[in-house]
Amino acid sequence: MKVIHVVGARPNFMKAAPVLAALKTRQNVGQTLIHTGQHYDANMSDIFFQQLGMPIPDVNLEVGSGTHATQTADIMTRLEPVVTRIKPDIVLVYGDVNSTVAAALVCAKLRVRVGHVEAGLRSFDRSMPEEINRLVTDQLADLLFTPSEDGDQNLQKEGVVLEKIHRVGNVMIDSLVQLLPLAKKCSTDGFPERYALVTLHRPSNVDDSASLKGILEALLEINRRIAVVFPVHPRTRQRIAELGVPLDNLHLSEPLPYVEFLALQSRATAVLTDSGGIQEETTYLGVPCLTLRNNTERPVTVTMGTNILVGQDRQKLISELTKILDGHAKRGQAPPLWDGRAGNRIADVVCG
Ligand code: UD1
Numbered sequence: 001m002k003v004i005h006v007v008g009a010r011p012n013f014m015k016a017a018p019v020l021a022a023l024k025t026r027q028n029v030g031q032t033l034i035h036t037g038q039h040y041d042a043n044m045s046d047i048f049f050q051q052l053g054m055p056i057p058d059v060n061l062e063v064g065s066g067t068h069a070t071q072t073a074d075i076m077t078r079l080e081p082v083v084t085r086i087k088p089d090i091v092l093v094y095g096d097v098n099s100t101v102a103a104a105l106v107c108a109k110l111r112v113r114v115g116h117v118e119a120g121l122r123s124f125d126r127s128m129p130e131e132i133n134r135l136v137t138d139q140l141a142d143l144l145f146t147p148s149e150d151g152d153q154n155l156q157k158e159g160v161v162l163e164k165i166h167r168v169g170n171v172m173i174d175s176l177v178q179l180l181p182l183a184k185k186c187s188t189d190g191f192p193e194r195y196a197l198v199t200l201h202r203p204s205n206v207d208d209s210a211s212l213k214g215i216l217e218a219l220l221e222i223n224r225r226i227a228v229v230f231p232v233h234p235r236t237r238q239r240i241a242e243l244g245v246p247l248d249n250l251h252l253s254e255p256l257p258y259v260e261f262l263a264l265q266s267r268a269t270a271v272l273t274d275s276g277g278i279q280e281e282t283t284y285l286g287v288p289c290l291t292l293r294n295n296t297e298r299p300v301t302v303t304m305g306t307n308i309l310v311g312q313d314r315q316k317l318i319s320e321l322t323k324i325l326d327g328h329a330k331r332g333q334a335p336p337l338w339d340g341r342a343g344n345r346i347a348d349v350v351c352g
Contacts, residue, residue, distance in 0.1 A: 094117045
């Protein structure tokens, strides 16, 4: 059996690694790893492959950055001949980035089976590019691997037949479980003892200067009470430079490798983020998470986990953070099937 994996952006890598590893143990499975090149900086891509023990991609489409249409179209144009040449039995796509939807479109038109890992998540907010990517990918996929029950329900409401849906749990947690022991040994010397860890990259927060300015001002206020550690995504770095707000007192850094970031996350007093995956990782780790968004496609992190949505409400952000600093953080638990074995369950279905 020939399996192609298509990955492109940082959050894809920790989802694909466990599936690649699980399928490697199965008989008669040949795997091809294709990197679209959506993320291309060494600290957004290469270091993740190394730390996650992923093979070097067999093919790199080297699409780079662009508008949504350009990036998606470039991936499609460059991927089509590769899939046509390899003639896979199935193509696995991950998450909700432009690489995911581009690959699903190419394969659906070539009548190649598509498996979507992390299917069924919905923010119900179509102003998010990722929501469009999720909706389209799930309509095209033949196998839909969901991380939680809400995913199954969303898909059924959209008319996806039950036979296509496989609740396998959260594959990203597989990578976390595997690398947490290494992260526990990882030094965070040079970082403050007690800190709030921040990540920001959503267009709705960083591309709008008023929103970004408001968030940066809130971070400067928070930094007077607890040190703010902020590894800055390239997109956000560009926007901050354009705004010119001085952030000298914050602990800014380049984007961090997986293990170092996991170490910082697991030791943080609180995490402030607009990422999807970090809402899940903090829930698993039991670390309080304040999400700077009005909605989440991962509601289980709010209902069962440690996540609280604070939107763009600065007062709410400060008051929820104050509760955490005062020792009244929200407690939670890991949802069912977030157990480090999702990759194996996916391999069972793919090979079944
Ligand atoms: C993408 C995903 C988002 C995911 C995020 C994780 C889509 C629509 N969005 O957003 O869901 O949460 O990745 O990071 O697919 N850049 C670099 N170096 C890189 C990559 C990007 O400098 O290696 C810069 C470029 O200027 C680029 C900008 O960052 O224009 C944005 O990158 P892009 O891949 O378009 O989207 P992300 O914001 O990273």
